[in-house]
Amino acid sequence: MNIGLSEENIDRYARQIILKNVGPTGQKKILNAKVLIIGGGGLGSPVSDSLSRAGVGRIGIADYDKVNLSNIHRQSMFSSEDIGKYKVDVIKKKIKLINPKIKVKTFKKKINKKNIDKILKDYEIIVDGSDNFETKFLLNEFCIKHKKFLIVGAISKFDGHLFVFNFNKIKAPCLRCFYQNMPPDETLNCEANGVIGPVAGIIGNLQSNEVLKNILNIKSNLNSNILIINLIDLTFRKVKFLKKRNCVC
Protein backbone atom coordinates (compact mmCIF):
# COMPACT_ATOMS: atom_id res chain seq x y z
CA MET A 1 0.00 0.00 0.00
CA ASN A 2 1.42 3.37 -0.96
CA ILE A 3 0.66 5.86 1.77
CA GLY A 4 3.26 8.38 0.65
CA LEU A 5 5.71 7.73 3.48
CA SER A 6 9.12 6.10 3.20
CA GLU A 7 9.64 2.74 4.87
CA GLU A 8 11.97 4.38 7.37
CA ASN A 9 9.32 6.93 8.31
CA ILE A 10 6.59 4.28 8.61
CA ASP A 11 8.83 2.46 11.05
CA ARG A 12 10.17 5.51 12.90
CA TYR A 13 6.73 7.01 13.54
CA ALA A 14 4.80 3.71 13.81
CA ARG A 15 3.54 4.35 17.35
CA GLN A 16 2.05 7.72 16.49
CA ILE A 17 0.86 6.80 12.98
CA ILE A 18 -1.45 4.15 14.50
CA LEU A 19 -3.19 6.88 16.50
CA LYS A 20 -6.58 7.69 15.00
CA ASN A 21 -5.79 11.41 15.16
CA VAL A 22 -2.51 11.03 13.29
CA GLY A 23 -2.48 8.29 10.63
CA PRO A 24 -0.28 8.59 7.51
CA THR A 25 -1.97 11.87 6.54
CA GLY A 26 -1.26 13.43 9.92
CA GLN A 27 2.32 12.20 9.88
CA LYS A 28 2.83 13.84 6.49
CA LYS A 29 1.47 17.08 7.91
CA ILE A 30 3.95 16.84 10.80
CA LEU A 31 6.83 16.14 8.39
CA ASN A 32 5.86 19.20 6.34
CA ALA A 33 5.40 21.51 9.35
CA LYS A 34 7.65 24.42 10.24
CA VAL A 35 7.94 25.54 13.84
CA LEU A 36 9.99 28.33 15.38
CA ILE A 37 11.11 28.08 19.00
CA ILE A 38 12.09 31.29 20.79
CA GLY A 39 14.54 30.51 23.58
CA GLY A 40 16.70 27.41 23.84
CA GLY A 41 16.60 27.04 27.62
CA GLY A 42 14.34 25.23 30.08
CA LEU A 43 11.34 25.26 27.72
CA GLY A 44 13.16 25.29 24.39
CA SER A 45 15.02 22.10 25.34
CA PRO A 46 11.99 19.81 25.78
CA VAL A 47 10.14 21.52 22.92
CA SER A 48 12.98 20.98 20.43
CA ASP A 49 13.51 17.44 21.72
CA SER A 50 9.89 16.28 21.45
CA LEU A 51 9.09 18.08 18.19
CA SER A 52 12.14 16.63 16.45
CA ARG A 53 11.24 13.15 17.73
CA ALA A 54 7.69 13.60 16.40
CA GLY A 55 9.12 14.44 12.96
CA VAL A 56 8.46 18.18 12.57
CA GLY A 57 10.34 18.68 9.32
CA ARG A 58 11.70 22.17 9.81
CA ILE A 59 12.62 23.61 13.18
CA GLY A 60 13.91 27.12 13.77
CA ILE A 61 15.48 28.03 17.08
CA ALA A 62 16.45 31.48 18.36
CA ASP A 63 18.70 32.04 21.37
CA TYR A 64 21.76 34.24 21.84
CA ASP A 65 23.06 32.60 25.00
CA LYS A 66 25.76 30.06 25.78
CA VAL A 67 25.36 27.00 28.01
CA ASN A 68 26.49 27.46 31.60
CA LEU A 69 26.76 25.00 34.46
CA SER A 70 23.65 26.27 36.27
CA ASN A 71 21.48 25.57 33.19
CA ILE A 72 21.99 21.85 33.17
CA HIS A 73 19.72 20.84 36.07
CA ARG A 74 16.66 21.70 33.94
CA GLN A 75 17.75 22.31 30.33
CA SER A 76 17.57 18.77 29.03
CA MET A 77 19.35 19.25 25.69
CA PHE A 78 22.66 20.10 27.38
CA SER A 79 25.40 18.05 29.03
CA SER A 80 28.40 19.16 31.05
CA GLU A 81 30.61 18.97 27.94
CA ASP A 82 28.45 21.65 26.28
CA ILE A 83 29.35 24.42 28.75
CA GLY A 84 30.52 27.53 26.93
CA LYS A 85 28.96 26.55 23.58
CA TYR A 86 26.10 28.43 21.96
CA LYS A 87 22.80 26.81 22.96
CA VAL A 88 21.41 26.85 19.41
CA ASP A 89 24.52 25.05 18.09
CA VAL A 90 24.21 22.31 20.71
CA ILE A 91 20.46 21.93 20.12
CA LYS A 92 20.99 21.67 16.36
CA LYS A 93 23.58 18.93 16.88
CA LYS A 94 21.29 17.02 19.29
CA ILE A 95 18.34 17.25 16.90
CA LYS A 96 20.52 15.86 14.10
CA LEU A 97 21.41 12.91 16.36
CA ILE A 98 17.70 12.29 17.03
CA ASN A 99 16.81 12.53 13.35
CA PRO A 100 19.33 13.66 10.71
CA LYS A 101 16.51 14.44 8.27
CA ILE A 102 15.09 17.33 10.31
CA LYS A 103 16.10 20.69 8.87
CA VAL A 104 17.26 23.07 11.59
CA LYS A 105 17.76 26.80 11.24
CA THR A 106 19.45 28.67 14.07
CA PHE A 107 19.27 32.36 14.99
CA LYS A 108 21.92 33.58 17.46
CA LYS A 109 19.89 36.65 18.26
CA LYS A 110 17.72 38.21 20.90
CA ILE A 111 14.40 38.97 19.24
CA ASN A 112 13.72 42.70 19.00
CA LYS A 113 11.46 45.05 17.07
CA LYS A 114 13.99 45.34 14.28
CA ASN A 115 14.71 41.66 13.60
CA ILE A 116 11.40 40.01 14.54
CA ASP A 117 9.96 40.17 11.03
CA LYS A 118 13.01 38.57 9.46
CA ILE A 119 13.16 35.76 12.02
CA LEU A 120 9.44 34.95 12.23
CA LYS A 121 8.27 35.49 8.67
CA ASP A 122 8.78 31.91 7.42
CA TYR A 123 6.98 30.29 10.35
CA GLU A 124 3.26 29.95 11.10
CA ILE A 125 3.72 28.26 14.47
CA ILE A 126 5.70 30.10 17.13
CA VAL A 127 6.63 28.57 20.49
CA ASP A 128 7.64 31.06 23.16
CA GLY A 129 10.16 29.69 25.62
CA SER A 130 11.63 33.08 26.51
CA ASP A 131 12.28 34.10 30.09
CA ASN A 132 11.13 37.72 29.96
CA PHE A 133 7.91 39.65 29.36
CA GLU A 134 9.44 42.10 26.92
CA THR A 135 9.98 39.23 24.43
CA LYS A 136 6.62 37.63 25.22
CA PHE A 137 4.73 40.91 24.60
CA LEU A 138 6.68 41.53 21.39
CA LEU A 139 5.80 38.04 20.11
CA ASN A 140 2.16 38.55 21.15
CA GLU A 141 1.83 41.77 19.15
CA PHE A 142 3.64 40.42 16.10
CA CYS A 143 1.58 37.21 16.06
CA ILE A 144 -1.70 39.18 16.34
CA LYS A 145 -0.69 41.39 13.43
CA HIS A 146 0.45 38.50 11.24
CA LYS A 147 -2.23 36.02 12.37
CA LYS A 148 0.17 33.38 13.62
CA PHE A 149 -0.30 30.53 16.08
CA LEU A 150 1.51 31.33 19.34
CA ILE A 151 2.07 29.08 22.32
CA VAL A 152 3.43 30.85 25.39
CA GLY A 153 5.03 29.08 28.32
CA ALA A 154 6.30 30.49 31.60
CA ILE A 155 7.90 28.79 34.58
CA SER A 156 9.05 29.83 38.03
CA LYS A 157 9.64 27.92 41.26
CA PHE A 158 7.18 24.96 41.17
CA ASP A 159 4.70 26.84 38.94
CA GLY A 160 3.99 26.80 35.24
CA HIS A 161 1.72 28.75 32.90
CA LEU A 162 0.60 27.78 29.42
CA PHE A 163 -1.29 29.93 26.87
CA VAL A 164 -2.44 28.99 23.36
CA PHE A 165 -3.37 31.76 20.90
CA ASN A 166 -4.69 30.97 17.46
CA PHE A 167 -4.77 34.50 16.04
CA ASN A 168 -5.53 33.12 12.60
CA LYS A 169 -8.92 31.72 13.49
CA ILE A 170 -10.36 32.81 16.75
CA LYS A 171 -11.20 36.23 18.11
CA ALA A 172 -10.04 35.36 21.59
CA PRO A 173 -8.13 37.39 24.17
CA CYS A 174 -4.37 37.80 23.84
CA LEU A 175 -1.46 37.69 26.27
CA ARG A 176 -1.84 41.41 27.06
CA CYS A 177 -5.50 40.87 27.99
CA PHE A 178 -4.23 38.65 30.79
CA TYR A 179 -1.18 40.65 31.88
CA GLN A 180 -2.31 44.21 31.32
CA ASN A 181 0.88 45.68 32.67
CA MET A 182 4.28 44.19 32.16
CA PRO A 183 5.01 42.11 35.27
CA PRO A 184 8.44 42.71 36.77
CA ASP A 185 11.06 40.53 35.07
CA GLU A 186 11.93 38.89 38.38
CA THR A 187 8.63 37.01 37.99
CA LEU A 188 10.31 34.71 35.48
CA ASN A 189 13.85 35.05 36.68
CA CYS A 190 15.11 31.56 37.49
CA GLU A 191 18.31 33.08 38.86
CA ALA A 192 16.43 35.11 41.47
CA ASN A 193 13.44 32.87 42.20
CA GLY A 194 14.72 29.40 41.44
CA VAL A 195 12.88 26.75 39.45
CA ILE A 196 12.42 23.01 39.83
CA GLY A 197 13.63 21.07 36.79
CA PRO A 198 10.50 18.98 36.10
CA VAL A 199 8.25 22.04 35.67
CA ALA A 200 10.32 23.00 32.59
CA GLY A 201 9.90 19.52 31.11
CA ILE A 202 6.16 19.47 31.79
CA ILE A 203 5.33 22.93 30.39
CA GLY A 204 7.69 22.41 27.42
CA ASN A 205 6.11 19.09 26.55
CA LEU A 206 2.63 20.59 26.89
CA GLN A 207 3.72 23.28 24.42
CA SER A 208 4.87 20.58 21.99
CA ASN A 209 1.57 18.77 22.45
CA GLU A 210 -0.32 21.94 21.49
CA VAL A 211 1.93 22.37 18.44
CA LEU A 212 1.19 18.82 17.28
CA LYS A 213 -2.55 19.28 17.91
CA ASN A 214 -2.49 22.42 15.79
CA ILE A 215 -0.67 20.64 12.94
CA LEU A 216 -3.18 17.78 13.16
CA ASN A 217 -6.19 20.15 13.26
CA ILE A 218 -7.18 19.05 16.73
CA LYS A 219 -8.86 21.98 18.42
CA SER A 220 -7.18 23.35 21.52
CA ASN A 221 -9.50 23.88 24.45
CA LEU A 222 -7.14 26.46 25.89
CA ASN A 223 -8.52 29.32 23.80
CA SER A 224 -9.50 32.11 26.23
CA ASN A 225 -8.02 30.06 29.04
CA ILE A 226 -4.71 29.84 30.81
CA LEU A 227 -3.47 26.55 32.21
CA ILE A 228 -1.88 27.04 35.62
CA ILE A 229 0.01 24.16 37.15
CA ASN A 230 1.59 23.78 40.55
CA LEU A 231 3.84 20.84 41.21
CA ILE A 232 3.67 21.04 45.02
CA ASP A 233 -0.12 20.69 45.22
CA LEU A 234 -0.22 18.78 41.90
CA THR A 235 -2.97 21.03 40.62
CA PHE A 236 -3.71 21.70 36.94
CA ARG A 237 -6.25 24.52 36.64
CA LYS A 238 -7.76 26.05 33.53
CA VAL A 239 -8.75 29.65 34.20
CA LYS A 240 -10.88 31.60 31.76
CA PHE A 241 -10.00 35.22 30.99
CA LEU A 242 -11.70 37.85 28.87
CA LYS A 243 -10.79 40.12 26.03
CA LYS A 244 -9.95 43.58 27.42
CA ARG A 245 -11.15 46.77 25.88
CA ASN A 246 -8.43 48.96 24.33
CA CYS A 247 -5.97 46.09 24.31
CA VAL A 248 -3.38 45.65 21.54
CA CYS A 249 -5.57 42.86 20.13
Ligand SMILES: [Zn+2]
Ligand atom coordinates in the same frame (compact mmCIF):
# COMPACT_ATOMS: atom_id res chain seq x y z
ZN1 LIG B 1 -5.51 41.54 24.13
